[in-house]
Amino acid sequence: MAAVLEVTPENAWTALWRRLQQDRVGALCLGIVVAYLVMILFAAAGWLARGWSEEVGVPYANPGFLGDRPNLEAALQKGSQHKGVAPDLRNVDPLAPKYEEWAKRTGELKGTEAERSLTLPWGGDRWGRDVLDKAIKGSQVSIAVGVVAALCATLIGTLLGALAGFYGRWVNDGLEWLYNVFTSIPSILLIFSLAAVLRTGAFAHLFASGIWTVVIILAFTGWTGMYRLVRAEYMKHRSREYVLAAQAIGASAASRMFVHILPNVSHVILVQLSLLVVAFIKVEVILSFLGLGVPVDMVSWGTMLSEAQTELVIGKWWQLAAASVFMAIFLTAFSMLTDSLRDALDPKLR
């Protein structure tokens, strides 16, 4: 009995953690998401997929399990190299006297080009780069862009939505004007103009790496849907009796907004968050295609998918498969994890 009496109500986060562990699907999805995060950390630190940009295989190298498949493209390229004997230009070339010197110096240097392998574990792309390494390195960019941008958009949308819905009156009016301005401009135009400002404007030097520009563009254009949903929920909840009761005991406005109401509207935010992550990873593909996304010296699932378009015509499906499988597993796990989180946050569904 004494032990029972000592029990104190558990902290909201420990309760969430306990309930999440009880949900098998949720725990599995959490495991997958954590595995991806570890993978991109390793990739960022350079322990994994460091050589994704090296041309280690023959062009369009076959996947290891399809090693005996004919690779016409590689053979063709090889053949063209052997056939291409340069015509003799010694008579007219003013640099002809230098030829000998150059040949000698070339002989002094060791050839660094390794032997290109005929097969790679999950095949190679047009330049003979390892597709598996590209997919791993691509996860780093895509997930960082998708998840970070979605979190930023969620933060902006939730904060503004909470203020507008809770306070109403002029706060609401002002934020509605802002919302209307943002939604009245076609989104692709908004993205273009933001990209122009961020890449060439006064702030250009702040964003050395190209990813952050994309994150900021997406966050600033993607918060509007979240804002409307959260605002509507707050308008509904602000006059509920439990919020009045909190006011009656002296809880501050901030406490009522974020300690009392927020947990009660979290399901809306979580579902919208998972939709945003999916949408942003896809938008990143479009942006990369338009040349506004990640820089050419980086790889993302989006750039892989746009490369795959041409490859598929000549029957090289592995780059498409690698990017799709990586993307599908992550997105499925992520949205199911948010579903489990939503359930775990609801005490009625224990």
Added chain:
Amino acid sequence: MSTLVSVRDLTVSFVTRRTSLEVVHGVSFEVREDATLAIVGESGSGKTVSAMSILRLLPENAVVSAASRIEYAGENLLTAGSARMRALRGREISAVFQEPMSSLNPVLTVGEQVAEVVSLHRRLSARQALERAAELFAEVGIPEPRARLRSYPHELSGGQQQRVMIAMAIANEPKLLIADEPTTALDVTVQRQVLELIARLRSRHRMSVLFISHDLGLVGEIADDVVVMREGIVRESGPVERIFHAPQDPYTRALLACRPRLDARPRRLPVIDDFMRGTPAPSAPLERPPDGAPVVQAKGLRKEFRLRTGLFASRALVAVKDVSFDVARGRTVGLVGESGSGKTTVAMMVMRLIEASGGEARLEGTELLGLTAAQMLAFRRRIQIVFQNPYASLNPRRSIGRTLAEPMRIHGLGANQSERYERARKLLERVGLPREAMERYPHEFSGGQRQRIAIARALAVEPEVLICDEPVSALDVSVQATVLNLLLDLQESLGLAYLFISHDLAVVKYMADEVLVMRSGEVVERGTPEAIFRSPQHEYTRKLLDAIPRGIEGRHH
């Protein structure tokens, strides 16, 4: 009289993926022709499930056992095909539900909705159907029936909406009308009118009524037979006279006794548990402390809402005008009135949950209405409120322990969190809940238990004044007595001053030392409860008094 519907050994279970829960255990009853049968029980007693089984309108996961039989005029309804059931519903058997607003389609006019029901079972032109709808509106007592055909549900009052529902239900002259708590969501005076309407229609059309309610006193006025249900079984059934004059089951006796009586004021109301254990000892009459110095003084409280009527034009809607009262330590002021009378607005103004447009409210001399939010914080410790609906006033995502500890944290009571939790446990015991409730969530408790939690939260800051805004209105009659007893106990031991708000004059009479009757924002009558009940001066007070269900003594025939 012969039997219209007979229900035999009805057993219903709710099946989820993992579990199966039996909620109705072998219930039997009969509805006679041309008579009213009432099923009485608290929420969760299985009364609605039993009645809706007749219409086969149960949730998808409800399973009726094979041994159950429901016969309507010799036909087993449990094995009838769905086409046959559709033909029966609305034509032979129809239903009226508790919430008229959610039972009507908000985007269609009420005329269209009634006409649709009329033409579903009969071949009528659109004109004829509307004509019939107007006749029905006249029959259920809707003023200007023809003009009302074009109204939308939100343009009607709750009572008129319920009349529309009844018009729909009787449109095809059914043999059986199932009325599931049809008056619970309505004001007391409207409740009386709807009750009388149903009784009048029943005798005019010679139909049967199956009336479901949690209030035995209400049922006594219209029922011919009564079935008392609790926890899925029938405790007692029989003719209404026998149920009222010679109840056999202790539960029935408890239901009869737990409503505050107008002629007596015992210190403690008898509750269900007393009767289930044995006959309770009569309690001494309630004694009140003599009038003392007032803690709360409200003077000339006024609230206006501005309604915008145009771009720049607006008009003032006066919700409360000139309400004054004094509450002394250990005493109770009762505020009684219907919804829209402004009584909750008064409470909100005193609590500073909405801003008053005029008047003053003093707490031991300090004017509350002019304080800034920061200054008000200190006074929130001294004046607290319990809301009407315990289902809405507790944050569903917080454990009880955190809900109770929060006000202490805000006001700096208790040195640390574990000390606050210890105080919270003591509070729970004080309101009659186990200490283990700390780590549970509001949905795990019944309505009465939740109201105890809400009271505990209000008491967490050790206030001097407690405003009770309809604290028992959302609760079953059988649970009301336990909460009222708790409030009296707390008042006695802590010397609290109460402002007690209710629409139920019987409850206010029991609780209060001074009663204010409010109507349309104005106090129309005030005085001691005894004076008001002995000789009500205002016509509205008399109407409220008439509306109190009096059981079998209140029958008009």
